[in-house]
Amino acid sequence: MNLSNINWKQLSKTFAAPLVILLALALMPFYGWEYGVSLFSHFLIYIILTVSWVMFSGATGYISLATAAFYGIGIYSAALLHPATGFSLPLIAVIIVSAAASFLVAFIVGAITLRLKGIYFAMFTFGLVLLLFQVINYVETSILGQRGRFVALESNETIYYYLLGIFVVTMIVTFFIKNTKYGLALRSIGENEDAAAHSGVNVTMVKVLIFAVSAALMSTVGVVMATKTIYVDASTAFNPMMSFSPALMAIFGGMANLYGPAVGAVIFSYVQEILQTGNLNNYYMLIFGSILIATILYMPQGLMGLIQNLWNRLKGAKRALTRG
Amino acid sequence: MLKVDKLSAGYGNIQILWDVSLQVNKGEIVALIGGNGAGKSTLVRSITGLLGAYSGNIEFLDKKISGLEPYKIAELGLSHIPEGRRIFTEMSVRENLEMGAYPKNSWKNRKKTLSSVYEMFPRLKERERQLARTFSGGEQQMLAMGRGLMSLPKLCIIDEPSNGLAPKVVMEIFEIIKNMRAQGITILLIEQNVKQTLEISDRAYVLENGRIVMEGDCATCLASAHIKKAYLGL
Numbered sequence: 001m002n003l004s005n006i007n008w009k010q011l012s013k014t015f016a017a018p019l020v021i022l023l024a025l026a027l028m029p030f031y032g033w034e035y036g037v038s039l040f041s042h043f044l045i046y047i048i049l050t051v052s053w054v055m056f057s058g059a060t061g062y063i064s065l066a067t068a069a070f071y072g073i074g075i076y077s078a079a080l081l082h083p084a085t086g087f088s089l090p091l092i093a094v095i096i097v098s099a100a101a102s103f104l105v106a107f108i109v110g111a112i113t114l115r116l117k118g119i120y121f122a123m124f125t126f127g128l129v130l131l132l133f134q135v136i137n138y139v140e141t142s143i144l145g146q147r148g149r150f151v152a153l154e155s156n157e158t159i160y161y162y163l164l165g166i167f168v169v170t171m172i173v174t175f176f177i178k179n180t181k182y183g184l185a186l187r188s189i190g191e192n193e194d195a196a197a198h199s200g201v202n203v204t205m206v207k208v209l210i211f212a213v214s215a216a217l218m219s220t221v222g223v224v225m226a227t228k229t230i231y232v233d234a235s236t237a238f239n240p241m242m243s244f245s246p247a248l249m250a251i252f253g254g255m256a257n258l259y260g261p262a263v264g265a266v267i268f269s270y271v272q273e274i275l276q277t278g279n280l281n282n283y284y285m286l287i288f289g290s291i292l293i294a295t296i297l298y299m300p301q302g303l304m305g306l307i308q309n310l311w312n313r314l315k316g317a318k319r320a321l322t323r324g
Numbered sequence: 325m326l327k328v329d330k331l332s333a334g335y336g337n338i339q340i341l342w343d344v345s346l347q348v349n350k351g352e353i354v355a356l357i358g359g360n361g362a363g364k365s366t367l368v369r370s371i372t373g374l375l376g377a378y379s380g381n382i383e384f385l386d387k388k389i390s391g392l393e394p395y396k397i398a399e400l401g402l403s404h405i406p407e408g409r410r411i412f413t414e415m416s417v418r419e420n421l422e423m424g425a426y427p428k429n430s431w432k433n434r435k436k437t438l439s440s441v442y443e444m445f446p447r448l449k450e451r452e453r454q455l456a457r458t459f460s461g462g463e464q465q466m467l468a469m470g471r472g473l474m475s476l477p478k479l480c481i482i483d484e485p486s487n488g489l490a491p492k493v494v495m496e497i498f499e500i501i502k503n504m505r506a507q508g509i510t511i512l513l514i515e516q517n518v519k520q521t522l523e524i525s526d527r528a529y530v531l532e533n534g535r536i537v538m539e540g541d542c543a544t545c546l547a548s549a550h551i552k553k554a555y556l557g558l
Contacts, residue, residue, distance in 0.1 A: 181422075181426060181431060184415075184419060184422060184423050184426070185423075185426065187412070187414070187415060187419075188412050188415070188423050190414075191412045191413065191414060191415070192410055192412065194374060194394075194406075194410070195406060195410045195411075195412070196423075197373075197374065197393075197394035197395055197398075198372055198374075198394060198398060198403075198404040198406065199398060199423050199424060199426045199427075199471070199475070200395045200398035200399055200426040200427035200430075200475060201395055201426055202393065202395045203394075203395070
């Protein structure tokens with residue numbers, strides 16, 4: 001982005017709607033709608049996870065199933081550094097430490113595994129979730145002799161504002177990547193790594209770096225969410241569903257623009273919320289799976305892609321295959 | 325400008341290139357000719373840094389480049405226009421071209437370079453927002469060449485540009501290559517279309533079974549009995 005010739009009109013057009021939405025979200029706790037705060041917290045968790053997932057996997061096509069690992073690192077950071085009793089760091093410090101730790105883990109894991117292609121990368125990243133689960137489980141049961149930990153609770157409003165803050169950071173990071181040459185580089189890697197390297201992209205560095213950035217964002221959600229439940233253990237922290245959900249929500253919403261993953265996350269987490277409060281938890285996976293199969297078969301561009309197509313058809317536009 | 329000295333390379337135990345030496349001087353069009361399986365692609369992969377060498381040395385602008393990462397070699401001003409027109413199909417024409425300007429030095433000048441590339445390929449400008457996969461073979465080749473020029477290269481390695489294109493389009497492409505040289509870009513042209521390639525090149529190397537079997541100016545090569553028999557079918 002060249003700062004000297006910013007088109008302010010264009011800029012205000014891009015940012016006006018997001019700012020209004022953000023303001024409305026920021027005032028949420030003052031509406032006197034108690035349930036709204038926790039419902040929107042629930043939305044924000046999945047939006048952040050899904051958007052961070054798309055940041056790396058959507059562009060490069062490397063399907064990462066490590067989301068739960070980084071989310072879990074966040075939860076355990078909170079359990080260790082923000083416990084219910086004893087020495088406790090302020091939450092913001094825990095978030096920073098956890099983001100740094102996740103960044104480091106992702107950087108190392110990425111440097112080792114990002115040469116793997118396709119299904120092998122997906123398997124390995126999922127292996128990371130199971131590995132961390134087993135290691136922590138072993139250390140707790142066999143060495144420390146105490147399973148799980150207690151976390152200091154935070155109020156619903158505090159949790160909500162932290163999530164909103166992380167959400168804003170996530171959006172800024174995504175916007176920045178999209179509008180600099182790194183966005184182009186990521187997509188070129190997704191299409192053809194050799195050609196990207198020939199074009200002058202430091203392929204390994206770009207992949208590892210963005211993977212680590214997305215991991216750092218994912219872990220911060222874990223930190224905040226840990227303060228919602230008083231007790232955490234390895235099985236709740238490293239729950240494989242946290243790896244699958246963001247990927248599936250992104251596919252459902254569509255990954256061509258920023259709104260797709262967010263819309264997918266809101267719709268699915270709402271369905272999950274309704275079914276869980278109605279004690280229909282088992283049906284959630286059934287419905288989730290059916291919708292997903294239908295999505296892949298009938299709207300491969302996701303929900304936002306479908307809406308875009310319908311909109312183009314309504315306008316009678318014949319420019320479906322353009323971009324930029 | 326480019327000097328390959330006794331290069332041996334291959335994949336694991338399978339050696340493809342045997343003591344290959346070649347040189348490209350500033351301002352030249354040098355042709356590298358060889359049939360399928362001769363080792364042309366392996367040689368290009370070695371020069372551009374995708375493949376490590378067993379032995380030998382590669383220099384570009386008097387600097388050793390063997391062992392450097394591909395992106396570093398691209399930053400030095402060596403541009404590779406890949407065979408099979410490997411453009412980014414899910415990106416728009418403009419995004420493809422911007423990708424070409426990715427190295428640090430060319431990124432700053434990308435707007436200026438873009439307009440000169442559009443001047444050279446007016447069809448790309450008309451369709452700058454269109455997805456590259458909707459292009460015909462000839463248009464994709466033009467886009468690949470435009471992308472290669474966006475990095476403001478000193479040397480372009482053009483890999484089989486005429487592959488799979490109609491004769492009329494091939495003539496257009498060769499005109500563009502001559503035009504590129506006129507603009508001061510040195511070219512290493514890798515081709516199977518021997519006759520036309522030798523007509524626009526200054527010198528040629530013939531690669532067979534991973535070895536350079538002949539080198540010299542194009543008139544000599546065209547006159548050689550071996551070339552006539554093996555490549556021109558005369």
